[in-house]
Amino acid sequence: xxxxxxxxxxxxxxxxxxxxxxxxxxxxxxxxxxxxxxxxxxxxxxxxxxxxxxxxxxxxxxxxxxxxxxxxxxxxxxxxxxxxxxxxxxxxxxxxxxxxxxxxxxxxxxxxxxxxxxxxxxxxxxxxxxxxxxxxxxxxxxxxxxxxxxxxxxxxxxxxxxxxxxxxxxxxx
Amino acid sequence: xxxxxxxxxxxxxxxxxxxxxxxxxxxxxxxxxxxxxxxxxxxxxxxxxxxxxxxxxx
Numbered sequence: 001x002x003x004x005x006x007x008x009x010x011x012x013x014x015x016x017x018x019x020x021x022x023x024x025x026x027x028x029x030x031x032x033x034x035x036x037x038x039x040x041x042x043x044x045x046x047x048x049x050x051x052x053x054x055x056x057x058x059x060x061x062x063x064x065x066x067x068x069x070x071x072x073x074x075x076x077x078x079x080x081x082x083x084x085x086x087x088x089x090x091x092x093x094x095x096x097x098x099x100x101x102x103x104x105x106x107x108x109x110x111x112x113x114x115x116x117x118x119x120x121x122x123x124x125x126x127x128x129x130x131x132x133x134x135x136x137x138x139x140x141x142x143x144x145x146x147x148x149x150x151x152x153x154x155x156x157x158x159x160x161x162x163x164x165x166x167x168x169x170x171x172x173x
Numbered sequence: 174x175x176x177x178x179x180x181x182x183x184x185x186x187x188x189x190x191x192x193x194x195x196x197x198x199x200x201x202x203x204x205x206x207x208x209x210x211x212x213x214x215x216x217x218x219x220x221x222x223x224x225x226x227x228x229x230x231x
Contacts, residue, residue: 010230011226011227011230011231014223014226014227014230015193015223015226015227018219018220018222018223018226019194019197021219022197022201022216022219025212025215025216025219029208029212068194068197071197075200131204131206131207132204132207135200135203135204135207136200136204138203139196139200139203
């Protein structure tokens, strides 16, 4: 049985708990979609750890996020992670290994052009993920400041800890 | 519209009416068809429990 809340503040605290749970759900969902896409398009590439790490609740400046920010963060990290996997999918494994996430995400200009490019890539290479990607892109498109935070966070994390992106060239050669 | 999606829509409308974040909830509704059965159940359960908790508090 759900507890009763006597004040607006207590209600707000309860709502925050459900939002927090949804932020974690979205993080898990995007992680699975990235992993499924990578497994199909680029076997051996694992960046799901990076997306999860990036979305776990702290920005690159160490600011603690509330539940709404965490959900937005998870959506953005998921979108960028999927886009990264899609971009790499047409490349040789040796080229992928040489091309870091900083080179890919660092030059990305988020805006209508990128959304269109991401959507076209998904439709071409992973149709089952295209709808999710388009709707997530639509959800995050007005969150430019947070997108920059997440992008820089992902680049910094990948630079400081390359193990967050692993590519096994031998196992899937 | 299937039963689960209809329930989701109704729950979201009621949560928005009590000032839950409309943009976030519309996003969940938009991606609902892209989720697995288990993921759909988890999302719907979360929202229904939030609605019940808030109604009980009022």
